[in-house]
Amino acid sequence: MADEWETARLGDFVTHQKGFAFKSAEYRQSGHPIVRVSNFTDRSIEMAECSYLDHDTVHQYEAYKLRHRDAVIATVGSWPTNPASVVGKTICVPEKAEGALLNQNAVRLRTKADLDQRFLFYLLKQPDFQTYIVGTAQGSASQASITLNDIFGFEFQSPPLAEQKAIASILGALDDKIELNRRMNTTLEGMARALFQSWFVDFDPVRAKLDGRKPEGMDKPTAALFPDAFQDSSIGAVPKGWKVERFDAHITADRGLSYKGEGLREDRTGLPMHNLNSIYEGGGYKHEGIKYYQGEYREKHLLSPGDMIVTNTEQGFDHMLIGHAAIVPECYGSKGIYSHHIYRIRHKPASPLRPHYLVKLFNNRRWHYWISGFSNGTTINMLPMDALEMPMLVVPPVELVKKFTALAEASHIQTEANLHESRTLANLRDTLLPKLLSGELSVAHSTITKGDNL
Numbered sequence: 001m002a003d004e005w006e007t008a009r010l011g012d013f014v015t016h017q018k019g020f021a022f023k024s025a026e027y028r029q030s031g032h033p034i035v036r037v038s039n040f041t042d043r044s045i046e047m048a049e050c051s052y053l054d055h056d057t058v059h060q061y062e063a064y065k066l067r068h069r070d071a072v073i074a075t076v077g078s079w080p081t082n083p084a085s086v087v088g089k090t091i092c093v094p095e096k097a098e099g100a101l102l103n104q105n106a107v108r109l110r111t112k113a114d115l116d117q118r119f120l121f122y123l124l125k126q127p128d129f130q131t132y133i134v135g136t137a138q139g140s141a142s143q144a145s146i147t148l149n150d151i152f153g154f155e156f157q158s159p160p161l162a163e164q165k166a167i168a169s170i171l172g173a174l175d176d177k178i179e180l181n182r183r184m185n186t187t188l189e190g191m192a193r194a195l196f197q198s199w200f201v202d203f204d205p206v207r208a209k210l211d212g213r214k215p216e217g218m219d220k221p222t223a224a225l226f227p228d229a230f231q232d233s234s235i236g237a238v239p240k241g242w243k244v245e246r247f248d249a250h251i252t253a254d255r256g257l258s259y260k261g262e263g264l265r266e267d268r269t270g271l272p273m274h275n276l277n278s279i280y281e282g283g284g285y286k287h288e289g290i291k292y293y294q295g296e297y298r299e300k301h302l303l304s305p306g307d308m309i310v311t312n313t314e315q316g317f318d319h320m321l322i323g324h325a326a327i328v329p330e331c332y333g334s335k336g337i338y339s340h341h342i343y344r345i346r347h348k349p350a351s352p353l354r355p356h357y358l359v360k361l362f363n364n365r366r367w368h369y370w371i372s373g374f375s376n377g378t379t380i381n382m383l384p385m386d387a388l389e390m391p392m393l394v395v396p397p398v399e400l401v402k403k404f405t406a407l408a409e410a411s412h413i414q415t416e417a418n419l420h421e422s423r424t425l426a427n428l429r430d431t432l433l434p435k436l437l438s439g440e441l442s443v444a445h446s447t448i449t450k451g452d453n454l
Contacts (some may be wrong), residue, residue: 002439005159010154013115020064021101027051032058035066037074042087043125043175045097052099064101066093066108071121073133076105076145080134087144088133092121092178107148114161118168120352126437129154157439166443167436174429181418188411189284196360200204200396206230206239225400238394248389250351251358254386255312256301256338263295272332274303276321276341279311279391283363285326287419293337301337303344305330310354310362312383313341319372322383325362327355328417343388352398356408361393
């Protein structure tokens with residue numbers, strides 16, 4: 001029972017290791033990963049954004065290696081108004097980050113015998129600790145810091161070890177399912193992009209038939225949709241019988257609303273507004289970037305679920321974001337608007353190219369390299385409208401485009417279903433977390449028990 005839990009001081013139950021101040025001059029394009037605070041997500045680590053250290057020098061930094069399920073707290077960062085790098089942000093080291101090195105401005109915590117490691121992470125994620133630790137922060141809005149003494153001074157009600165493990169098991173089961181959904185979505189997206197590359201960029205089935213081989217991974221009706229020879233065109237060799245046409249023969253593009261800041265609503269009233277932060281670098285829809293707007297707009301600024309959007313603006317000239325595309329999800333309702341940093345792309349009635357085909361086209365490296373080459377500007381890089389009108393593209397037969405579109409749509413539907421499930425599970429987890437850790441809800445009466453299917 002919660003009234004039997006003992007009051008404990010965090011510092012008595014953990015060991016710690018501060019991160020090391022690696023020099024940026026030592027960073028490499030590949031090698032052994034270094035985890036920085038900027039790599040923290042809400043609960044984990046984005047390994048794709050890590051810097052690297054030469055493998056030959058790693059032996060010098062054994063003390064800074066991370067283990068799976070280490071709890072790590074950002075000790076330096078901004079105030080909570082900037083969630084990307086907020087001071088006190090706490091993450092749990094995922095299995096994929098096992099052995100990575102911890103950079104400065106963060107501290108790694110490991111438990112002693114009387115505190116469960118996974119329970120520690122949830123203890124640090126509960127609102128009581130987050131409110132407490134941010135309240136101790138000192139410094140400016142962009143450079144606040146917290147001390148180890150403040151972290152270690154946190155007091156909490158400690159359940160018996162067996163109950164800690166049971167609480168961590170319940171919350172961990174939800175997080176594990178959310179992570180499984182994320183990995184499944186990554187796999188689905190990777191498969192769709194690889195299939196597009198094989199069929200419509202590398203023309204693998206055509207090359208196979210040209211060599212007298214059967215195209216891999218497809219049935220006979222699908223293989224029959226590919227020719228067995230190439231022909232010359234204005235853009236080089238293309239499959240025999242496939243057309244080469246200007247892009248504006250197939251799509252129309254419109255720029256979004258040039259909005260006023262006072263129309264934005266933090267309370268999520270008004271219309272959802274898809275904006276520059278609604279598309280990931282490399283493409284795909286970024287739900288974290290949605291805004292809400294209550295102000296004037298025109299009919300041409302409206303879009304619908306299933307519409308395709310493309311970024312037309314970027315700070316700098318790395319072309320990481322500009323020209324990439326996403327599909328507007330259904331979860332934001334039947335009507336939304338889009339900002340002036342976004343183009344809405346729609347196919348013309350006579351074109352066989354549908355949004356799911358076009359998104360894979362825009363996010364394909366070869367096409368993106370071509371499209372982004374039209375961008376220009378001084379401090380702000382802009383993608384002009386004619387970048388979406390002038391390019392020549394290969395147009396496959398209608399039935400083949402339909403075949404691919406059906407596969408890509410099915411993948412998208414499953415991805416959206418996984419995201420919806422993950423949001424539901426995250427809400428359940430966040431509701432249970434303070435109740436379980438305060439003892440308000442006992443493990444015996446929780447809605448999930450170990451072994452339940454999620």
